[in-house]
Amino acid sequence: MSGGQPNRLAEGGLVQRDREIAFHFDGRRYHGHAGDTLASALIANGVRLVGRSFKYHRPRGVFTAGSEEPNALVELGRGAGRDPNSRATVTELHDGLVASSQNRFPSLGFDVLAFNDLLAPFLAAGFYYKTFMWPAAFWEKLYEPVIRRAAGLGALSGKADPDAYEKATAHCDVLIIGAGPAGLQAALTAARGGARVILADEDFVPGGRLNGERMEIARTPAHEWAAKAATELASMKNVRLLTRTTVFGAYDGGTYAGLERVADHLPAVPPHQPRQRLWRFVARRAILCAGATERPVAFADNDRPGVMLASAVRTYVNRFAALPGRSTIVFTCNDDGWRTAGDLIAAGGAVEAILDTRGAEDIAHLRDIAGDAPVFTRARPIGTAGHKGLSAVTFLNANDRPVTLSADCLAISGGWNPNVHLTCHRRGRPVWNDRIAAFVPGSDAPPGMVVAGAAAGAFSTHGALAQGTERALEVLGDLGSKQPASGIPDAEDAPYAIQPVWHITQSKGRAWLDLQNDVTVKDVEVSHAEGFRSVEHMKRYTTLGMATDQGKTASVPAIAVMANLTGRSIAETGTTIFRPPYTPVAIAAFAGGLRGRAFRPIRLTPAHDWSKEQGAVFTEAGLWLRPQWYPRRGEKSWRESVDREVRQTRRSVGVNDVSTLGKIDVKGADAAAFLDRLYTNTMSTLTVGKVRYGLMLREDGFVLDDGTVARLGDSHYLVTTTTANAGLVMQHVDYCHQVHWPELDVHMVSVSDQYAQFAIAGPNARKVLRKLVDARFDIANEAFPYMACGEITVCGGVAARLFRISFSGELAYEVAVPARHGDAMIRAIMEAGREFDIVPYGLEALNVMRIEKGHPVGSELNGQTTAGDLGLARMISAKKDCIGKVMAGRPALTDADRMTLAGFKPVAEGEELTAGAHFVGIGREAKTAHDEGYMTSVCFSPSLGHFIGLGFIRRGHQRHGDKVRAVDAVRGRDIEVEICSPHFVDPQGERLRG
Amino acid sequence: MRLPCPLCGERDHSEFVYRGDANVVRPDAEAPGAQRAFHEFVHLRANPAGWHKEHWYHEMGCRSWIVVERNTLTHEVRGAVTAAEHTLARRPAPVADEGGR
Amino acid sequence: MRYSALSLLVNAFSGQKNWTPVWREPEPKPEYDVVVVGGGGHGLSTAYYLAREFGLANVAVVEKGWLGSGNIGRNTTIVRSNYLLPGNEPFYEFSLKLWEGLEQDLNYNAMFSQRGVLNLFHNDAQRDAYARRGNAMRLEGVDAELLDQAAVRRLCPFLEFNDVRFPIQGGLLQRRAGTARHDAVAWGYARGADSRGVDLIQNCEVTGFLVEGGSIRGVETTRGTIKARKVGVAVAGSTTRVMDKAGLRLPIESHVLQAFVTEGLKPILPGVVSYGLGHFYISQSDKGGLVFGGDIDGYNSYAQRGNLPMVEHVCEIGMAMMPMLGRARILRSWGGVMDMSMDGSPIIDRTPIDGLYLNCGWCYGGFKATPASGYCFAHLIARDQPHEVATAYRLDRFETGHVIDELGHGAQPNLH
Structure with missing residues (x-):
């Protein structure tokens, strides 16, 4: 055994023994190796107690070697970036890793809430629905706070997540999910056929189960074959190989969501890198090669640290050279469990006994594996001993006699469940397969998805390799790609023999099904007795499968127990619904970079920099930032500034940046006819060079928006909308044209961003403007009266549009110039206005002046008001139809x-x-x-x-x-x-x- | 979900704005019973569980309104045409101009 | 069996062997006074109040799946009565009052927890709109407080006030609002109805309505014909599919709303908080999971599942509002089918068929309405007259224009 790591095997494994890594767990310093997970390093160090269960605070040890882990949840890191509920089994060891146990007080070894365990007889499924009701006021004050504190697992730091996240989108011909034997073989085949392939695997080393097994492929160690395959794939231009990447959701249209843990395995996030990356994969085809998950068997006190899945035990031995127990009992109901015994013996571990529920004739072919270890057939565990870790297992032998053996590790194999999850994310349902006693993917997997390997119920290595090849060839055929010559490398092809056992009914005491949420067989029985017999009722009443592992190891045994109680078959009982994500995903990863000030884009007007120079105070108006007021030195309140801006505008002249208004250019022979149908009032009678106020209704008769319509030519109008509704009105206008009246010869385009527009208002507005408008344009009152408009030039030849419209009630103009001239234009206006003490005014002053004039804006156009409510009923022309006119005549709208x-x-x-x-x-x-x-x-x-x-x-x-x-x-x-x-x-x- | 914009090709549905049943037709405001007809047009929907022709607007693309045939139970998409094409195709054939050209 | 601390104690000592089914599994009788279609929250509460308040016990609830298998079992559990319009506010306040006495009434702990609902605002116009709403609540005698930024900071120091695109200016707080354990509400009503003689019939799908001379006579089901003098339909999410069988075309679209829950965490959120610019609401369950949601996906759907863009959208808002959420992991997401009505408000009304009553259109606000919806629907069925707080929920309001459009979005269901 390696120095300082009492349970580290002297040789073997894929860990890098020359790279020692120091880490902390619950304040103690330990050492592991590169290539370890936190769980394997803890096991190597002889740490067995790693957590506490949710309800009874029972001691918990590492149970699995993968993402299905229910027990070994820890808080990782310190400070703002603390990660609660992290699975030690998939946490890569790195220098400086700090982990602590959770859901215990004051310490993992001594947890006062373990008292709950003594109360267990009172805390059966659903107990809280039956009490804590009296008196009513005590719920929020007393009962609930106590329950809430006891519940929950890890704790958030309460501080903003300090790390960066990003999102990426990738398109491919074939997305292969899982890089075990089936996935690697499928990827090799598809890639050799020329398809664009993305291969994603949740582990940090490709290979899946091959890394945890002691077997050969093509006469080389399986993990070496996997490494070679991965190297070949990584070298191919048409392949993207993503490790540490979990494809966690299958959505519509061949869209899959993945989470890449870019930097979780590093001591710190490297510069310019995200901590995690959310992938949206858009795939023409997907091959699910997600493997299978082993399941336990329920019997009394099957929850102690040291009780593990058999496959996990051999993964720790084979891949991590870490020995979970000094003396191990293997308990199985299928051939696969025997592999653990064989591998343990081969690694020099002590196998105390092999317990198989099957008869001698069923296991004759396996006997040799046991070597000197005693084998008990028709053996059924009925209890365990050991306070904070397993010390002994008691079982009934073939003669129904209890036998007790000492052991500090119990490796259980109840059989394997294909990881069907992603086949069900579009509401597919798995189907029961009696031969392997497991649910397998149904025929209703997402369109474009096929399944290969253990995920499809092909549990032998050869089977996985063969299916990977075959599915990939089929996919290549579908895609019209070439079919590469492909051989299937030699590998074991042992039959999968199982006689399923779910619950040892002879055992007395609590038999755990859900280790994290503390749901026992008794709880399922209570649920059944109380009438909660549908599998969904059972889940919701007992909380089985609702913990952080979503019942990956617990659900199928529980379904079997419920089936037994109701007398229905497992197939009839069915599963609950599989929902994304496959494994939990941080909220921050979904948000990516869109947080803080970058949550939404900021729109700035062309004159923004100028306003900023003036010291304007800005406010959000939708995505826009608009000047709210322009404070001057000595002004003590916003009101002072606003009052001044209003007074000076009404007294002399002011200027307001109105560039944010929606502007739609409308052209075509039928432009006039089209606008007549959009607006309540008539626009076809508007003469060229004139503007009219216009009102638009929704088809339900309520007001949609208002604005101005300027006729710039016979078949050319410019329409303005409110800032808030610019997008909505464009949508509406396009809808009306394309859906209702596509025969009309009319074309629209939004020019909102193409023009900077300024309102110049006040008695001196014309005088200011006169200095700006090129001399050949007459803007005298007679030549350019109220509601006139025209195309002009300003400042010596800059094309512009001029509208004599007023929101403030003053003599006013709006001048629009191409956006690139906006900054120069506002500076020119201010210069021209200097002799009149022109003031820039902001949104607040604009608001004051429009209220003084009684003009409605968003507060009045709130979607609940009619033209009549606004005093504009006369604007609905009686002579023509328009959008909303008929419905505006409904009784309640004309009341x-x-x-x-x-x-x-x-x-x-x-x-x-x-x-x-x-x-x-x-x-x-x-x-x-x-x-x-x-x-x-x-x-x-x-x-x-x-x-x-x-x-x-x-x-x-x-x-x-x-x-x-x-x-x-x-x-x-x-x-x-x-x-x-x-x-x-x-x-x-x-x-x-x- | 991916929608086949007839102009831009297949795009994620997040580029589009949804607007519901494409089978309803704006009634004639002058016809008798217009108020009832408009009520049905504005408010009443077949809302099928299955294939549904519906309006989407490619707001972040070509600004086309399109009619997508999509299954509301499975979200499968069968195809799409522009709304303009859809509308014109549904119009009754114009009465032949008897005056000749 | 009456539930109490004592009943728990007795069962603890008898090895949990004496619990009895909370409801019977009866065969349907040939005929009932009333058949309620839909064994979700609203259907079960309707049956409960028919029996408890209106003396009708010869009642059956027929449910195509399992009791509570609809939206009562897949919502974000928020209970509030902070509505703006006079057509809504009295109804939801009536509902909240029923919530306040529900557990004692049902002898079932649904964990109704009045820890408050806070709606944030981010600009002056929103503040004034919330003031309008808060004042409408106060006129109805409902608690409402308009908080400024400092008060919001005191109440929810974990919100982000500095690194923000849209600063939080304040919020509208209803302290009596809160959350409840959704499944338990269904189970409590089911148990209460069953114990008053109502037959709860699961795995019984309605395949047609028996109508004679314009009057209802019963329903055809997968478990045979069941005659009834009156039939009430409360099947939000499936309303169109069921009412098609009665030949009714409705102002309803079915949309998917996703919801999310994180892994269990130690208590960190006191009540319900919602963001003001973009839809996002979040609370923490008694088990420690953060339960949250946002907008509907926005397209017609019966799939009970949504798509990725809305998941991202919702999480973006969550992170903008409280970036301490970042490390909380989403454990599960799901989708429910919403009856989205054309004005965003529900319908509780008679239909053109005599004796056939309709309860639908709950959009995504149906959970909080469960008690009042059942009570008012029971009232309508029993008396053939709407309850006084539900008079606005008429089916013909779309034709007459008496719409109840809280958001002012008009006849476009995906915007409500």
Whole structure:
């Protein structure tokens, strides 16, 4: 035995003995080798107790050597990047690895919650549904906190995940899932046929079971054959070989999800590398070669550390040269279990006995394997001993006499279950196969997927190699690729003989099925007795198979136990549904790089840098960042800045960056006719060089969006949308054209990003503009009146579009230039406006001015309002159909009692208004029945010197002058307001025509 | 899920926006009973468990509305045509112009 | 058998051998007063309240699979009554009140836990929209608090406030909201209904309706004809498929909603939190799993499973909101079929066939509604009149325009 690692075999194994690695477990320092997993290193160091179970806090040891591990869950690392519930069996050992046990207090050896184990008689399946109900208030305060603390396994750090993640997409002809004998052979065959192949395996060494077995392929050790195959594949240009990559989900259209653990095996994530990479594989065909998982047998106290799957025992011996026990008993009901005995003996381990449930005649051909070890036929374990680790096993011999033997390891083989999971992710159901006593893939695997090797129930090495070859050739045929000459290398082809045993019924006491969630045969019996007999009811009532391993080793034995209780067959009982992911995947991996400030892209207008130079405060508007206000030195609050911007705009001139508006260019002989069908009002009568305000409805009659329509030519319009709805309206416009009226000769394109657009507003707007617009264009009031538009040039020949439209209510223009000139344009505007003390104004000032004018925006166009609600019923032309017109005529939408848009002002001087308040009649109780409407937008009006608001209230347009309460209970406010016209400033619109 | 855009080829469905049943046809607003017909057009759906012709919009591609035939039980996709083609193909054949050319 | 600490004790000492089935497995009788189609949460609670509140015990529930096999067994278990519109809010508050007394009423611990639901907002417009909603709740006598950023920080210090694309400005909190153990709700109602004489008939699929002269006479099932004076259908997810057999075309699309649970973790989330820009909601179960979800995938589906883009989308939002989630591993994802209605609100109404009643269109809010949905449906079936809190859930509201559109997205189910 190697120094310091008491259970390390002197020779053999695939670990690199010349590379020693130091690691910590529960504060103690140990050594292992490169090529070890944490589990194999712990075993080599003689550590048997590695965890505690979920419910009873029973001592737990390593149970498997793979990703199906239910017991050996640890927290890895320290600090923000701590990884709870990590399976030691698939954790590659690396320098500085720090692991600690979990779900125990104060220590793994002494866990006070192990007291739960004594309470086990009271804690049968479903106990919590039957108590903790009195008194009701105690649930949140007492019972639940206690239950919650006791439950859960590992703990998150509570800090942001410090590592980087990324996503990648790869297309291939053939995705091969699993690099065991079937997968390697399939990959070699497909790749030699010229197909683009991706081969992914969850392990860090390709080979699958070949690395854990003592056998030969083509007369070389199997692991060497695997390594050679992997080398050949890695050298081929049409192959991508991904180790440490679990294909965990099968989705539609040949899409598969994989997780590559790029840096989990390294002491630190290398620079510019992610910790993990989420792969989306798009594959024309997939060959599932995911192997099989061994299953245990239930009998009393079968849960102690030292009880392991037989295949795991020989994996630790063969691959890791680590001996799980000084003296091992092998318990099996099939031939495969004997391999463990043989390999142990060959490695110099002590086999105390071989227990086989079968009769002497069934195992005659295996006798030689046992050597000197005693063999017990028709043997049935009925109990174990040992507190924190196995010390003895008691079984009934062929004469039903109890026999007790000392051993610190029990290797159990209850047979093998094909890993059918990915065949079921699209709701396929596995089918029961009596010959191998296991569920195998059904005929309803995802389209394009075939299954080879142990995953398909071919358990011999030859069978796996042969199926890998055959499936790959079939796939090549499907894809029309050439068929390479292919031989199947020599390998063992032992028949798989099993007489399945699920539960030793003669054993008394708790017989574990689900080791992590502590579900025993008794719990399944209680579930059955209480009527929870469907396999789904059983799972949900007992929590069997709901632990981190999703019942990979527990489910089939439990199904068999339930089948026995109900008298149905296992096939009739069926499985629960297999769902992605195959093994758990970190949330961060799914998010990839889209987190923090990079969560969503940021859209910036062409004038953004300029606004930033001015010290603008920005706010999010969808994906856009827009200037909210432009503070000046000495201003103490945002209100001060906004009030100034409004006052100066109304007094002289201001400029606002409106580039974010949606802009759609519409052209074609039928453009006018098309727009008539989209808008409630008529656009075909608009003369060239004019703009009209337009209202669009959804087909259900509610308002979709508003904006302007400018006619730039006979068959050329430019349509604007609100910033928020730019994408939605484009979609809608395309829908209406392509789905409803494809015969119309009209073409649309979004030009939102192609133009920078600025609103210049205020009494001096024309004077500013005059300095910018090239002299040959007349923009005098008569030549370019309110609602005029035209194509012009500015600043000496820069093509531009000019619209005389106003959102602020002032004399105003919007000038649009190609986006690349946006930055220069805003600087030119500011320069031209300097003599008028031009101010840039932000979204807040824009909002104030539009409320003062009673223009609706998103708060009013909330998808619940009609044209009538907004006071725009007259905009629905009676002369033509348009989208939404018919449905706008439904009784509820034309009800005279509807809430309509109105203005509101506080009754008491100086009172603030708040949006979201509901209106209730004065003197009436504030309750739903008296709810008359709600406030949508409010602001302080610098023009009027008090707060004003917009809102919807029943028959609002008829109630100007009435007073109601604005009840804002969530802000602790309840004030009187007066209903008024929503047009607070210049209701006649004289300024904008000036 | 992969959708065969007739213009762009096969793409992941995340490039598309969904809009439901492609069998409904916008009624004639002038015809008698238009309100009832529009109600049925806007609200009532066959919602089959099985093959379904449905509208998708290739928003992150060519901006085509397409009609995809897809199985709502299995998510298998049988094919797709542009919505414009689909609409025009469903129109009743134009009455022959008796006046000649 | 009445459940109590004592019953647990007695069974502990008798080796758990004396538990009896929580429900019988009866053969269907030839005729019932009422047949409820659908043994999910809503169907079972309907049967329970028919027996308990309306004195109708000659009732059968017919279920094509196993009891609770629909969306009651695959949701994210959130219970709340923070609705905006007067058509909804009183109904959901009625439901919440029933939740508050449910376990004592059923003598079954469904682990209803009022640990609060917090909806975050990220800009002024959202804040005002939440104020509007919070005030609507307060007018109905429901608890609602508008929190500013500092208050959200105190309540949920684990949220990300600094490295963010969309800063958290505050949230709307309903403290009485929370979560419940979903399966247990189905089992509790089933046990309560069974003990009051209701026949719960599993593996019994309805294949047709018996209609004579415009009136319902019963149902055809895979286990034979069952006559009934009245039939109530509560089969959200399968509504179209079942009601097709009665010749009804409905304002419903079936969509898939995915949900996710992580491995068990020590307690880290106090209540339910949801993000304001993009749909994401999360809570922690008593077993320690983080249970979360987001939007529906967005296309018609009966497949009970979804696709990868939505998984990524949901996790992106989760990470943006609380990047401490990063190392939590998704253990299982699943999908349920949602009855998405054209306005995002449910239907509890009569049908054109006399004596045939319909309960559907729950979108993805059906779990919280389980008690009130059953109560109101039972009321409608027993009295042929809608319960006062469910008068808005009419089938003809789409034609008349009395839609209940909380989100304002219009007649496009995948946007609700």
